Amino acid sequence: MRLYTQKATESPYWNEYMETMPREKLDQLHLRRLQRLIKYAYENIPMYQELYDKAHVKPEDIKMLDDYVEKIPSIDKPDILRYQAANPPFGGSIVRDSDEYLTFFFQTSGTTGTPMKEIGYYRDMLSTGWVFKWWAHGIRPADIFYFAFPFGTFMAFWCAYYDAVAMGAQVITSGGMTTEQRVRQILELKPTVLVATPTYAMRIAEMAREMGVDIAHSSIKYITSAGEAGYVLPTVRDAVEKAWGAKALDLYGISDLWGSTSWHCPVHPDRLHLTETIAYPLVLDKEGKLVPDGGIGEWTLTNYSTVMPLIKYRTHDTVEWHKETCECGRTWTWLRGGVLGRTDQMxxxxxxxxxxxxxxxxxxxxxxxxxxxxxxxxxxxxxxxxxxxxxxxxxxxxxxxxxxxxxxxxxxxxxxxxxxxxxxxxxxxxxxxxxxxxxxxxxxxxx
Amino acid sequence: MRLYTQKATESPYWNEYMETMPREKLDQLHLRRLQRLIKYAYENIPMYQELYDKAHVKPEDIKMLDDYVEKIPSIDKPDILRYQAANPPFGGSIVRDSDEYLTFFFQTSGTTGTPMKEIGYYRDMLSTGWVFKWWAHGIRPADIFYFAFPFGTFMAFWCAYYDAVAMGAQVITSGGMTTEQRVRQILELKPTVLVATPTYAMRIAEMAREMGVDIAHSSIKYITSAGEAGYVLPTVRDAVEKAWGAKALDLYGISDLWGSTSWHCPVHPDRLHLTETIAYPLVLDKEGKLVPDGGIGEWTLTNYSTVMPLIKYRTHDTVEWHKETCECGRTWTWLRGGVLGRTDQMxxxxxxxxxxxxxxxxxxxxxxxxxxxxxxxxxxxxxxxxxxxxxxxxxxxxxxxxxxxxxxxxxxxxxxxxxxxxxxxxxxxxxxxxxxxxxxxxxxxxx
CATH class of the missing domain: 3.30.300.30 (ANL, C-terminal domain)
Incomplete structure (x- = not known):
């Protein structure tokens, strides 16, 4: 008995219809979703109402994607932090009267300042952002995921956990263990996919070496990461792939933007595809003007979240974006070489x-x-x-x-x-x- | 907007139909479920086929509950460990060809020997065993759960986590934090329910005292526990309730028996009710004969799990059981004074x-x-x-x-x-x- 048909299992796509939707049709879908989201946010989230009123823009002004690009003001982390600080923990940054819909609490790591509080509902958690990547690279429900992760308030690997479950795979959680215990557990339980940051994947390999364990011949076939500049960089990828004798799969997402992940293409490992079922992308220059396809600028995303959507959110990450269909068949926007740097770290x-x-x-x-x-x-x-x-x-x-x-x-x-x-x-x-x-x-x- | 109707919110029952079902009807339901389970296990789980063949019992021999009591051999942890050791990790202890249904991996803590490996599917995880207790004591979806738990391979609090989500409440996970960071987070995020072992709840209170924090006046209104002889003992309950200024809710379950929890009655705090949507109970004497209602013996349970059901499983816990309807309105079997001890620790x-x-x-x-x-x-x-x-x-x-x-x-x-x-x-x-x-x-x- 199988969870998926033979045809579905063999497909290189998790959701072929969405992943290969012609650009024009995909943009029409995004326009409808953006219009609905902006209207909903304006009517229900105090932060957006104030922001749009100040900019003299009404939801009904957004008649095409150009209106979204030109009229909707972008939003930045300090704006949200201001609302959260005024009335903790969420203040006017989330949907009004949503008390009974606040399910999953997380916060950003604070790498670049005060941690931002994040809250989501079931749909945000079940967006399967990670599954698109895993499926593209050959991971299937019969795989066993090992989570070398403490399961605190860092969002990314919680999403990976839910996505592995949603895909139908087996999950082994090792929240409270030491690195040595984790090495032993990997040898005993024979998982096929390791979920860890690049740094921690290397740390486990280092510990295995100290224990005299040949981890390059363990059961692990894939290493799947997040949280740092990762496997889109050939040198980081090579180091981990060599240490583990496994394929390293990158994922880039900033946890502010729940589930809006980009992940490296199975055909061109220097390309990261954005999961466009969850987010709509723009690349903007310093003046907030649109950078044409192939150009470099600031990655600016809208994610379709339920209680805390971020609309035209500035990531401060610098990218080179492309919209032409990729050789892997996906029409989804891709970034060459991943994140080139941070605008505030340049x-x-x-x-x-x-x-x-x-x-x-x-x-x-x-x-x-x-x-x-x-x-x-x-x-x-x-x-x-x-x-x-x-x-x-x-x-x-x-x-x-x-x-x-x-x-x-x-x-x-x-x-x-x-x-x-x-x-x-x-x-x-x-x-x-x-x-x-x-x-x-x-x-x-x-x- | 609310997740539940006013009437549902005010009900003292999470599932009134099941919790107050007349004993006779409840037993008829158990009989049907046991018959189906025994047939399924015999046909699909090698361990049970061998066990029942050896005892010369066929699924169709079980025509009434007395047959179940008298004919079905009980099963003990060493039996399961033997099958698991012969062909790790699960061997003949689970449903054949269930590779694509093995979702949640856990293992017992090994308190009383070798850890037993446990595997379940969605239905096992979503059995809401904990919600019956929480609802009976007044916890509702607007509550915020704080998990002071490392999220490793210990099952109980993972079930609590899923149950809080299934109920519609908010979850805050603090997997990788120190006790001091947890005190700070409780003060900052204002959760209303603390999930921790009794010992660790006391440890947090101790740390708060050292930090000069008055934890007895924090936002926590309920402490909900598992994993140890707990709040059914008045002295343990009093210590935690005094330290936290909160109500302590006990839950007894052994993680071998996924979700088969008993929890203390809102009317009689010295009574633990078994969640009979998940498990069917017996109390047996040393010779394996049924102990009459009100008598003391070994708690022996069948849980209705999907991939790894345990049928007539010996818990080695000694209890005094009662089947008469409780003043709280529940018809579910109750234990006086919780677990009296372990047969192997007596x-x-x-x-x-x-x-x-x-x-x-x-x-x-x-x-x-x-x-x-x-x-x-x-x-x-x-x-x-x-x-x-x-x-x-x-x-x-x-x-x-x-x-x-x-x-x-x-x-x-x-x-x-x-x-x-x-x-x-x-x-x-x-x-x-x-x-x-x-x-x-x-x-x-x-x-």
């Missing part, structure tokens, strides 16, 4: 724009260096400066450290065009993170 | 049967002693012996320890009739447990 040094992820990519390409690194952005005498700390691999002898350091400095200057300070550290010097690794530390003084 | 000292829970009850009734205790059962020269270690309350001066020790020794001898060795320890000497406190240590040599 460093301009003597006219050169530097993104921390670019630095990470270069370090990952150098033998003898590890993915355990920190990027510190400082205000120096001549403007912004970057200091890098990176751990050497355990097999690098100490006498080679100076050569390696020099090599990295040269590569950074050659490929990015900027001089940076580099520290090469002994293995296991930097802190390890179970949920979300902190890689970028911005010490610049704000005005 | 100690016979010079002809007196001693249960560890009785000792716990006496200790809880003495001022100056705390609920942090250990009961050690040893083989002495003249037979079984009991050593007790218990922490004094923080406000007891050291010079009073001897008097207190003597008083406890006297109480135990007077009320149980047996001499025991007593150690009085300084506060915080014994280990604390987040999931399930270990209170009884049986060091007796097994033959």
């Amino acid at each position: 460093v301009t040094i003597k006219g050169t724009n530097v993104f921390p992820t670019a630095i990470q990519g270069i370090i990952g390409g150098i033998d003898g260096l590890t993915e355990n690194l920190e990027i510190h952005i400082l205000t120096g005498e001549g403007g912004d400066e970057i200091d890098i700390k990176v751990e050497a691999a355990p097999d690098v002898p100490a006498e080679k450290y100076e050569v390696l350091k020099k090599h990295l400095r040269g590569e950074l200057q050659f490929r990015i065009g900027v001089k940076m300070k580099v520290d090469l550290l002994l293995p296991k010097t930097l802190p390890r993170y179970e949920v979300k690794a902190k890689r970028v530390f911005d010490h610049r003084k704000r005005k | 100690v016979t000292i010079k002809g007196t049967n001693v249960f560890p829970t009785a000792i716990q009850g006496i200790i809880g009734g003495i001022d100056g002693l705390t609920e942090n205790l250990e009961i050690h059962i040893l083989t002495g020269e003249g037979g079984d012996e009991i050593d007790i270690k218990v922490e004094a309350a923080p406000d007891v001066p050291a010079e009073k320890y001897e008097v207190l020790k003597k008083h406890l020794r006297g109480e135990l001898q007077f009320r149980i009739g047996v001499k025991m060795k007593v150690d009085l320890l300084l506060p915080k000497t014994l280990p604390r447990y987040e999931v399930k406190a270990k209170r009884v240590f049986d060091h007796r040599k097994r033959k």
Whole structure:
């Protein structure tokens, strides 16, 4: 007996109709959904009513997608935090009188400031954002998911958990365990899919090595991640794939935007497709004007959530977007190279724009260096400066450290065009993170 | 807008039809469900086929409840462990060819030996075993649940989590947090229901005191527990209710028997009602014969699970059972005083049967002693012996320890009739447990 027909199981699509819908038809659908959402938000969410009144825009002004692009003001995290602070925990940021619909509580990790509180209802949790990715890469209901995750208030892996259940797969939860216990459990229970951040997947592999376990030949066939700049970067992907002998599947989503995930294409691993059943995308320039297809700008999303929708929400992530149909058959918007950086983390040094992820990519390409690194952005005498700390691999002898350091400095200057300070550290010097690794530390003084 | 009608909200029953079904009709329903289950298990679960063949019983032999009582052999944990060990993880203990129906993986805590592996499908998870209790005591969908639980492979609180969601309440999960962070989060997010073991609920209160927080006036109105001898014992209940200024709701279930919970009656707090939508109960004597209503014996349950049903499963818990309709209106079987002890933990000292829970009850009734205790059962020269270690309350001066020790020794001898060795320890000497406190240590040599 099977949960799915043979035909459904063999399809490379979780929802072929939606994933391959012609762009024009998909945009018509988005327009209808946006019109309904904007009307609903204006009538029921105080924050949007005030925002739209101030901008002199009424829901009925949105007659086509151009109206949405030009007339609807974007919203930013500080706006929402202001409403939440005024009347905690949610204030005017959610649907009025929704007390009996507040089900799943989460909050952002606070990587870039005060944690934002998030609340959703069943439909938000069951949006199956992750399943699109898993299905595209060959994961099926007979797979067994192992969650190396503490199940706190971080949303992403809770969504992954619900999505695995919704797909019909088996879930093993290891919330309160140590890394060593997790290694033992993986060997005993033989799961096929590991859910963990890239950093923590590497930590488990490191622990397995210390225990004398050959984790590259375990039952794990897929590693599926979120929470950090991940497997869309070839160097991070290669490190994890080699350590585990498994395929690494990236997913990018910011937890502010419940379920609005992008994930890497099975044909072009440098492309991230946005799950357009859940969100509608725009890329905007610094003035808030639309960036044409193929251009670079700020990823700005609307997600179709129930109690706390975010409409034209600024992610502060910089992306290069494309709308032409991909060779995988999907019409869904894709990003080349994933997230290129954060608008608020971009460093301009003597006219050169530097993104921390670019630095990470270069370090990952150098033998003898590890993915355990920190990027510190400082205000120096001549403007912004970057200091890098990176751990050497355990097999690098100490006498080679100076050569390696020099090599990295040269590569950074050659490929990015900027001089940076580099520290090469002994293995296991930097802190390890179970949920979300902190890689970028911005010490610049704000005005 | 409300999830429930006014009438449903005001009802003291979550499912009035089932909770108040006349005993005769309820037994007819159980008979039909048992007949179907036994036939299904015989045809699809190798373990039961072998067990019933060996006992020369066929599913069609079960024509009335008496047949079930007399003909169906009971099953014990070692039987299941044998099948699981022969072909891990589940072997012949679950429904054949159910690969695509294995959803939720858990295992028992191993308190009484090797952990048993458990697997269930959606229906098992959505059986709402906990909701019957919560609803009876006045918890409603507008309540906010705070889970002080690491979300690993311990089943009970995962069921509570799903049940809170199914009821329509809000859930806040604090899987990876420290006790101090949990205190802060409770103060910030204002949940109304705390889900924790009795021991850990006390630990949080202790931490709050250290932080200078008056937790007795927090937003928490209910504490709902599982995993240990709990709030059906007046002394444990009083300690938690006083510390939190909240109502403590007990639940007894053994995680082997997915969802088969008993919980304390809103009218008679010394009674635990079995959720008869999920399980059918018997109480058996040492020879496996039925103990009449009002008698004491081993709690033996059948649960209506999907992939891994347990039929006539011996819990090794000793109970006094009653079938007459309760003053709360429920016809569901109830146990007086909860679990009286475990058949395999019962100690016979010079002809007196001693249960560890009785000792716990006496200790809880003495001022100056705390609920942090250990009961050690040893083989002495003249037979079984009991050593007790218990922490004094923080406000007891050291010079009073001897008097207190003597008083406890006297109480135990007077009320149980047996001499025991007593150690009085300084506060915080014994280990604390987040999931399930270990209170009884049986060091007796097994033959």
